[in-house]
Amino acid sequence: MNPQRKMKRLLSRSALLLTAASFLTLPLATSAFAGKEGVFLSDSVYFTLDKVSLSAGADDGSLRFSLGLNNHGNSTVDFNNYGVKVIDSNGITYTARLNEKVVARVKAGETETFKFTSAIPNNLSAADLKVDIFRWNYNSTSDIGALSVESAMTEAGQSLEQQTAINLKEIDTTLADDVLITAKLGRSYKVLKDGVWMVYSDLILENQNSTSVKLPDGLELNFQDSKGLTYGAQFVSSPGALLPEEPVTVTLQSAVSASLDTDHLSLVFSPKGKVKTTVLGTISAAKSFSVSKIGDKSAYPNTEDNAALNGLEISTSWASVNKQSDGLHVQANVTLTNTSEGIVTLPTLSAEIQALRGTVAVTSSDTAVRSAYLSPNESTTFHFQGVMPASLNAEGLQVVVLEKQTVVASTTPPSGASTNALNLPVAVTSLAGAGVAGEATSYAAAQSYKIGDVLKLTSNGNIDSNIEMSLVEFGLSVNSDFGYKTVVGKYKLTNKGTSTLTLPDFQSDLTNVDGYTYAGVRQTNVAKTIAPNTSYVLNYSYMVPDVEKADKLALNLYDTNRLAVGSYKTAVQSVPTTGPISVYPFTINLDDYNLSSTYNRDTSFSYRLRLDLTVERQAQVITDANFSSLLFEIVDSEGRLLTSKSMSFTGQQKIMSGVQFIDFGTVKSEQLNSGASINVYEVVATPNGDAKRLIKTIKP
Template structure:
């Protein structure tokens, strides 16, 4: 649609307001500059060759008003130079309001033919207006500048691009320091606010990002006072710490940490941040509502993470699990950093804090697992934090705070008691060749002593309202099937990706005399690569439904490396009470971190099979001790007396098979045969290997028990067959079968 307006009769120019399509422009203006496209834009026309367009608009909301930044482009398709000093703009509303607009960046007022120049403006407008109610109105000055006349208006809603930023203020440094004679705008955006209990008091911490809006480097002004209004009539002064330095380049953003301390837990519902020229807030530059910034994230919720100005980075607290840490009640927190941006990022150094508001207590959480140094687009990296749980606190009332550790360099940290930026600027109304300028020089820094004691930037504060996942909670972990490859946490580098680990046996039995239950877990490691791999030393534990955890003792093994395309088996033994039955959570752990804390890298729900409880008089006995299967299809027990001693013997037909080509060395478990009488008294025992010198082989074999400790021939007697493994804490025996004749 093309809208033509005729000026007053005394004017020789024609002004038109139009929304034109790209194809119409190509037909009407055959000499148009080739690099510019204006399909669907609105335009305020001065003549057939000169017109204004609204390119970019950004609305920044404070607590009572908002700031509008916009880019007005003067397009000159004619042959003559156009002087922008004869024109100006203001922001108007559909209800009749008019708001002053200031130039915020340097630009040349003289626009040559067949070119376009953009002019950047800032305007403060009421907070209740949205884009559909706002317009940018172009006006023309007469020759002596004594009067102006509106030429036409451009709809903000129809701008080339429009963005909305909450909790942001634009401050003109000329309003802060009288030495600054021209417009030099700085954006203050409140990003995150947290309450942190420390030493029986409460610290209010606000993270603010500061961004120059011009093209020059600025120094953070010392004339701004940061005030906190608590909504209950009190005003507190906030100390400021520029953790990344007071000098900020154009296009760069840096953080300021604002903090104050209160004696009691504050209410955050009506808190506001006030940027003021005085300590009472009388000469306020603007206010920002902080209440929404105290909002806590939920478990699994992704929170935007502004990392070095890059977009598409999010952080989530993925899991919080209660664990026994060094025999104390603790918890492991898993946070995941997602890079959904377009470029590779360096993983930041993160810190964790567990907060108990009930106990007015903060507990540091050690980062025991960190991701790779760099994360490519589409990649994620896991952080794992470990903290001791405060005694007597309700887990569902805890919070977890993750902060970025700010790097400390010689000039990177300073209190913001520095001099304001200085410079000179010309206004848009001057008849010079420059509409605006931002020539800025850095002032000297008055950093306070002790400035190197820096804080950390809060990124994510999450509630644990749903509670910590108990170690016994098996609802959210997968059921394991023997032989399937175990999937390890991607944050751990303990297990080589070419090494396949699987659980092949999980059996146990209870010994009525010893009063405990022995469980043996047997793992197979398969090297799927063409290189020799180091055999990892991972930890194991079993957790029953009551939350009690039982650590596993690893089999002593001599083999340290595994050759390509080969498998190896070793076992872990667990000592449990006989009452521990049903399903368990099997955890594989990694203690290779700097704190030597056992961090779970795989959790599965498992069931323990009871062995050795088959019919003791059955003719056929099957003994499974992976990778061996031993079958006895005939057996008999005999006793003899000779030269004052008793001898028992077991004669049986053994069929011994190795189910797979698995490497077995001399440290592999052995078979122990034990003779017991009717009262379960042990009369004698003997052991036999399945590997190495003197191993038990297939065929008819006789196993003899000598030095039997008995004054008479016992009858009946039974023979118990055990699998025996040697661990770092001693030997562990698992009952395989009982033979009673």
Template sequence: MKNKPWKTGLAALVLGTMIVQGGIPVLAADATTSVVSAPSVNYGLTSDIRAAIKNASVTPTATGSQISATIRLYNGGAAQNRVPEHELRVRTTSGVEYTLKPSASNKDALQPKEISELVYMAAIDSKEVTQIDQISFVHVDIYSYPKVETTLLAMPTAAVWYGTGSAAPQKLDILNWGQAFTIPGVNSGLVYTPVEVSMQNTSTGRATVVTVLAENPGAGRETVPAFRLDAQSEQKSYEGKRSEADPVALEAGEKKYIHFAIPVENGVTFSNLIVVSTDTFTPKGGGQSTTLATGKVAVEWPKSNQTATAAPAYTIGTPIAFDALTKVVDKKTEVSLMELHLHENPGEGYKTAVAKFKLTNTSDVPTATPAFLSELTNAQGVTYQGSRQSNVTTMMNPGLSYVVSYSYIVPQTETSTGFTLKLLDGQSAAPYTTTIASLQTNVQDEETGGMISMYPFDLKFNDVTVNTQTTAALTYTYKFRLDLDIQQKENVVVDNNFSKIRFEIVDTAGRVVGSKDASFTGVNKLISGKQTLDASNIASDQFSYPFTVNVYEIIDTQNGTAKRLLKTIK
């Protein structure tokens, strides 16, 4: 017995704007935003199932065109409903019809109140595919002769993606940088705002990193849908990728950052960012899946004055204001910049800047030590990456402060006295970074006499003398006799990770002929009053008199030992 043709009520065949009525959710983003995005018109496919066009595209390939469409279905009934057997066809403005192949992942039935997306694609070996104006569900009864075709639903296509080429018949709406938007056609009420863009270099190459603020203004939990950001220049487009590997979900009223890395070439100038909705097509019978990309909205590339927000002036020792959404620094942790020094390195070909931060746990429980990155930028926009001290305590006890130092290697030609100091999140968009705090501050003058600040210590060298002793093996031992005043701030933890003082003996030829490191912790720590230190031995042929003693603060960092010159004694 031959099968009967699948039938629907006349209402399901009517073309028009059959908007979902009460009790059935609108299948589109309709949140209030600064962009007026028309909701996807949805139509009756059956008495219970409604359909809307999510994505439609016609993009050029090496041999012709790729046509794709993604249709969103909603089962508004109280029971499981089977998706009617059909072919999905697109019609061009010249009247030519193409049948698209369904993805292997397309569902055959929908549970009550379920929303699902059906993905279709066809590769056409012809460059004569024109604009499409209609997508249809067509039931074909192959058991009738001649075969009987019934149009179950025909939907006009208002927005189709034809790529970024100059000959594309439809252009995307272009939004201003910083303007909030929803993604047209996508079943999501999330609102997005681009907030930061930066060019960064890593070991894997150069990339543009774009930070987007996602906000859920709705009443329920939502997951960020599949989309990416591409960058567009006059010559071509550069495909981006979201840095977050795991799904990003937002509770009602919640805000989160999402990040996109776009690999680029040197010297490229961009005109726009393209918001691209993505779907996956999996061929039936096996084969490699294909990512279908549909451009939705263009965002104007920001001008320099739109991204380079002036950092606020900062007062040394005050708590730093962090981005409210950052996860790097706990809300109960205060971070203050206590020192920033830039100085010469005798005998080296560069200068060194050292920044020292106080981290205070203001809560009543132990908390993890924040692991932020940092960089210095001068007035000309030249940026120097910071190197964090190697060993840092992992947990901070309540009511106590801890000290973490960063060093920056800068050229001898650097003469700036004021810098923008940025604190960075190196985790959320790894291997790239995003800004979590920015401040404008001046470097501090090195003390020429009196007290020397080495937070949390204040040092005063009352007297330093150096004597030598010769052994039978013709080697020399240096003895430092120190008279120091040391004052320490209260409730600041100093452990084995804290920086040390190094005394270097330099002869008239500029050679370091002896050295001694002294610590502020341990059995032989530096103390107020008089004390003696023995320096390391040297060979007699390295010695000449008179000599100079350079006193440094030394910090072990991930890039080696950083030195800050504290005092020169002749």
């Protein structure tokens, strides 16, 4: 006999032995009352089947059920006259063991319930099984009738469960014979914690007895793989006293091998130190490991034990994986939705981004301020991010959502119970297909974009949904004296709401097709708020190498927490040779212009530019003292700067429609050049100095 099955065989042979005297019976099974099947002893006395639970462990199964003796007659009925067994479709019988001591004599007008457990093979379905009732005739038996397990389970809406039944008497001989608990697994997670791979499993325990009971210290739990390797499992929190028929969920944790195959993993119950010789029960853990896809929605785990979370739904609603110069930037939005009709408490969540291979993981937290509760149909989104090694790719990454929980230590110190705050997993999502693969660049992932169109931002709660943003101008200037170029992007932000909003402090960078990233710098001074139904213009400058053509760029936008809100394929605008000058929200038409020079008494010369302008603007776009200015530079035929003059769009000397004169500083006589031209720049003040965007070249 297999030593691992010895104790189970002994248990199954402990048949229910009852002495009996016979009386008239009706050997048939028929409808006892509407919707329920019964086996009748007379027209007023019958058996019914209730609370059927069919369990399949890793090695064997069990059938638990309650047999009701309904006595509507005029005299007492003694259950000792009858026996119970389980029969499968092939006629093989299995012993049914009474779970608890009860009064066998059922008085007239009363109903008594008798709870049984039967050890059966784990490959039997409910359709294969019947509960057979027989009458004792001294040393022989005679069948009375059988009740369908499938019918009883269908009526109660029950199904096959992966669970096992443990007789605690086999651990602690001081306990009564009928101390039985059942165990089944909820969700399991494989998580990298402090460089060690851990398995966390939600274990649901139920006391099948009529009195409270504690798990004996001699009970040992281990995870076992297909090779027979075992990994010790401990309770994260003490189960405490198990109340009768009251399911309790506790969390198990176990340090495991990084290469552990969860598809062939079992949870094994055994007496302490005897996992190799005595098995009390096993549960297959393979199907308990839950790894979602992006967008999948599922019920928040363990709400049965925490009514405050009942009705909560969790989903990794969006994720992005982009390769940048400093590594693989991973971002994920985790959305909680209240699908119930009541208010639910919002759990405290954090996240860990882990690589399936190796020991690489980064933690992330969302510091956004949010309500402690969710109303019916309300949702909230947590935003998590991290930077992983650039050699990884999205296919091998997961985001683990962790809940901060207060638990009672599984071992109690002499001074009393101790509590700890732990971050325990509640969801794992594969990032396969998020954004782009690790070897690609953010340019490949960026969406096509036309300058002037509204930027489609990913909603993450940090940028108000009433703020509409668009890129209205995007130009390049060469700074040949310093060996670099400057890209200037102008963004229009419009308040589509009905109240004043805070101007968002978003971040930005550019990535070229080869993966090189250039950080954006925001203009120095910015308004704090934006009124409803108005627009405001913001400028960002990007310093790029002199060799950068800037014809294939990805414009990446982030919120203040560096969470990506959009990525767009862009290219710098060419400088127009004809037509008006555009300095959004202004359009300047050069109706006429003339450049002249005058001789000064000190033998120097001065340039004067006469301009006849038509200046137009969009009324709803606000300009203030923070707005950019225009710089007019006179250069000779070799491109050398001779003199310059700046003008603004606000104040007394602002650029306006009509004839205006611009007087430049003096130049030496030898600098006079008949081939002089005028470069017109838009200038933006930034923390790194002035950024210039060439918008027009005037050749007098």
